[in-house]
Amino acid sequence: xxxxxxxxxxxxxxxxxxxxxxxxxxxxxxxxxxxxxxxxxxxxxxxxxxxxxxxxxxxxxxxxxxxxxxxxxxxxxxxxxxxxxxxxxxxxxxxxxxxxxxxxxxxxxxxxxxxxxxxxxxxxxxxxxxxxxxxxxxxxxxxxxxxxxxxxxxxxxxxxxxxxxxxxxxxxxxxxxxxxxxxxxxxxxxxxxxxxxxxxxxxxxxxxxxxxxxxxxxxxxxxxxxxxxxxxxxxxxxxxxxxxxxxxxxxxxxxxxxxxxxxx
Amino acid sequence: xxxxxxxxxxxxxxxxxxxxxxxxxxxxxxxxxxxxxxxxxxxxxxxxxxxxxxxxxxxxxxxxxxxxxxxxxxxxxxxxxxxxxxxxxxxxxxxxxxxxxxxxxxxxxxxxxxxxxxxxxxxxxxxxxxxxxxxxxxxxxxxxxxxxxxxxxxxxxxxxxxxxxxxxxxxxxxxxxxxxxxxxxxxxxxxxxxxxxxxxxxxxxxxxxxxxxxxxxxxxxxxxxxxxxxxxxxxxxxxxxxxxxxxxxxxxxxxxxxxxxxxxxxxxxxxxxxxxxxxxxxxxxxxxxxxxxxxxxxxxxxxxxxxxxxxxxxxxxxxxxxxxxxxxxxxxxxxxxxxxxxxxxxxxxxxxxxxxxxxxxxxxxxxxxxxxxxxxxxxxxxxxxxxxxxxxxxxxxxx
Numbered sequence: 240x241x242x243x244x245x246x247x248x249x250x251x252x253x254x255x256x257x258x259x260x261x262x263x264x265x266x267x268x269x270x271x272x273x274x275x276x277x278x279x280x281x282x283x284x285x286x287x288x289x290x291x292x293x294x295x296x297x298x299x300x301x302x303x304x305x306x307x308x309x310x311x312x313x314x315x316x317x318x319x320x321x322x323x324x325x326x327x328x329x330x331x332x333x334x335x336x337x338x339x340x341x342x343x344x345x346x347x348x349x350x351x352x353x354x355x356x357x358x359x360x361x362x363x364x365x366x367x368x369x370x371x372x373x374x375x376x377x378x379x380x381x382x383x384x385x386x387x388x389x390x391x392x393x394x395x396x397x398x399x400x401x402x403x404x405x406x407x408x409x410x411x412x413x414x415x416x417x418x419x420x421x422x423x424x425x426x427x428x429x430x431x432x433x434x435x436x437x438x439x440x441x442x443x444x445x446x447x448x449x450x451x452x453x454x455x456x457x458x459x460x461x462x463x464x465x466x467x468x469x470x471x472x473x474x475x476x477x478x479x480x481x482x483x484x485x486x487x488x489x490x491x492x493x494x495x496x497x498x499x500x501x502x503x
Numbered sequence: 504x505x506x507x508x509x510x511x512x513x514x515x516x517x518x519x520x521x522x523x524x525x526x527x528x529x530x531x532x533x534x535x536x537x538x539x540x541x542x543x544x545x546x547x548x549x550x551x552x553x554x555x556x557x558x559x560x561x562x563x564x565x566x567x568x569x570x571x572x573x574x575x576x577x578x579x580x581x582x583x584x585x586x587x588x589x590x591x592x593x594x595x596x597x598x599x600x601x602x603x604x605x606x607x608x609x610x611x612x613x614x615x616x617x618x619x620x621x622x623x624x625x626x627x628x629x630x631x632x633x634x635x636x637x638x639x640x641x642x643x644x645x646x647x648x649x650x651x652x653x654x655x656x657x658x659x660x661x662x663x664x665x666x667x668x669x670x671x672x673x674x675x676x677x678x679x680x681x682x683x684x685x686x687x688x689x690x691x692x693x694x695x696x697x698x699x700x701x702x703x704x705x706x707x708x709x710x711x712x713x714x715x716x717x718x719x720x721x722x723x724x725x726x727x728x729x730x731x732x733x734x735x736x737x738x739x740x741x742x743x744x745x746x747x748x749x750x751x752x753x754x755x756x757x758x759x760x761x762x763x764x765x766x767x768x769x770x771x772x773x774x775x776x777x778x779x780x781x782x783x784x785x786x787x788x789x790x791x792x793x794x795x796x797x798x799x800x801x802x803x804x805x806x807x808x809x810x811x812x813x814x815x816x817x818x819x820x821x822x823x824x825x826x827x828x829x830x831x832x833x834x835x836x837x838x839x840x841x842x843x844x845x846x847x848x849x850x851x852x853x854x855x856x857x858x859x860x861x862x863x864x865x866x867x868x869x870x871x872x873x874x875x876x877x878x879x880x881x882x883x884x885x886x887x888x889x890x891x892x893x894x895x896x897x898x899x900x901x902x
Contacts, residue, residue: 293675293791340804344802416695
């Protein structure tokens with residue numbers, strides 16, 4: 240069984256926590272250790288970002304982490320090596336997340352084969368809406384790599400159903416219209432409840448995780464109250480950015496991760 | 504108003520593809536937005552009232568039709584084919600960009616959008632958008648790379664004078680590519696009230712089609728004018744290509760005619776110098792800013808920094824229809840360097856008393872390569888897409 244699906248089946252009543260980290264940020268050597276540490280501190284799923292030079296759905300934080308990783312020489316092959324390394328000791332579900340151009344350049348077929356063979360469990364491609372899924376759908380499915388589609392507050396009921404039908408693993412709810420990035424409390428939670436309710440009505444096949452703007456345990460509990468879990472990315476990267484490369488930077492980061500999942 | 508030429512060329516398809524290029528590679532948040540835009544656009548261009556208003560504005564405000572001027576001195580200089588200039592430099596604001604800005608602003612009004620955003624490279628599209636917003640009393644925010652703001656200061660002042668807010672973009676190469684990223688991020692954040700006026704035949708469907716159609720007036724007029732002056736169609740069309748809007752505007756109505764069509768890209772320091780903007784010549788297919796088209800990118804699929812002396816051509820992508828016309832061999836694409844473009848600025852200024860924009864100069868520079876293969880009884884139309892006043896800073900430095 241796919242590791243993502245198994246994770247949702249085993250989850251019980253708590254909320255799953257998915258963490259996004261840009262591969263190669265803050266440096267190429269740390270990514271594997273970070274992910275293993277995230278798991279130890281409560282992460283249930285990992286979204287491993289494949290950096291792109293022009294991340295047009297991302298705010299300043301992920302623009303920065305992407306730029307840093309590219310300048311340190313990240314590549315898709317290096318990301319595959321990282322996943323191979325993680326799989327030596329961990330079965331945490333790993334979803335590769337990134338824009339389509341690097342995948343296209345790598346070769347869609349080769350990319351999907353290699354990803355599946357190193358132990359990747361799914362793909363999130365923010366610039367591939369369901370309309371354009373033809374570019375990768377067949378190759379992904381023949382390698383048993385589910386694609387996770389996004390739904391947003393302005394997504395129609397009909398499109399939510401379509402996203403549910405096309406997605407595997409879970410459906411990604413973008414809590415607000417906007418780019419990625421941590422937001423001030425209140426900005427996210429106000430209208431998100433009604434949105435998640437609408438997602439729940441339309442998305443019946445897949446579990447739902449909600450992301451964008453979550454930066455604390457309290458945010459997560461409020462926003463994800465009616466979802467199966469939550470996703471944190473920018474707030475995690477901001478934390479790394481603040482502490483790296485202090486002596487105990489990883490400890491600070493892991494303690495933040497722990498607090499996100501379990502509260503202080 | 505000039506009649507539009509009917510063709511059986513039927514691109515893009517319903518999914519927004521020109522052959523294998525185009526599409527709508529945008530975040531989910533923008534899908535309802537571009538779908539609504541497409542619906543409203545298709546309704547608008549079937550609405551006689553909308554078309555009447557658009558063409559009235561082109562006549563009374565933009566100053567269309569623009570002239571098709573016979574370049575007698577330039578023709579004499581080469582002593583070969585007759586050269587005609589399609590005078591988009593005579594449009595209000597000094598370049599063709601206003602045709603599209605007017606079309607899109609009318610659409611924005613019709614859709615009840617109150618906030619207009621745009622990206623700009625050379626500043627010509629920003630100026631055109633700021634102009635249209637001033638005329639229609641709409642809020643206008645223009646994203647412009649910090650480097651472009653320096654080299655096109657005059658256009659920044661013009662936009663601000665007309666009430667636009669110019670936002671400096673400091674990320675990446677600080678040029679058009681990054682300004683476009685920022686404009687898209689704004690659009691993703693404000694999909695309800697904001698209309699994004701894209702300035703070239705790029706971006707997600709329906710933009711490449713819509714922008715082409717708002718510029719086809721260039722080709723429709725040129726076709727009618729050359730028939731009146733010469734009693735026949737030209738042998739060649741020549742235009743510069745960055746994103747490719749002035750070129751598509753001129754080419755489109757001639758696409759099924761027996762006319763050789765040539766697009767000229769900016770080679771920068773040279774196509775193999777690593778400092779170039781010659782996307783078709785040097786690039787390969789990829790996805791940027793919402794569509795699949797030729798791109799300058801490295802082996803990891805990271806977008807490369809383009810370089811051109813001309814800010815308007817300094818872009819690592821190209822409109823998807825150009826990629827299609829290249830692959831299908833309907834249009835020939837070549838490139839000329841910064842230096843060759845500068846030489847062309849000097850030549851056209853001296854011979855014709857017209858200072859062309861640096862972008863436009865790239866098209867003229869190709870005459871050096873092609874004229875010796877033309878015959879005296881042949882006819883060339885060059886799209887004089889904009890005037891060079893805005894470039895005087897750069898031109899002075901390079902004299």
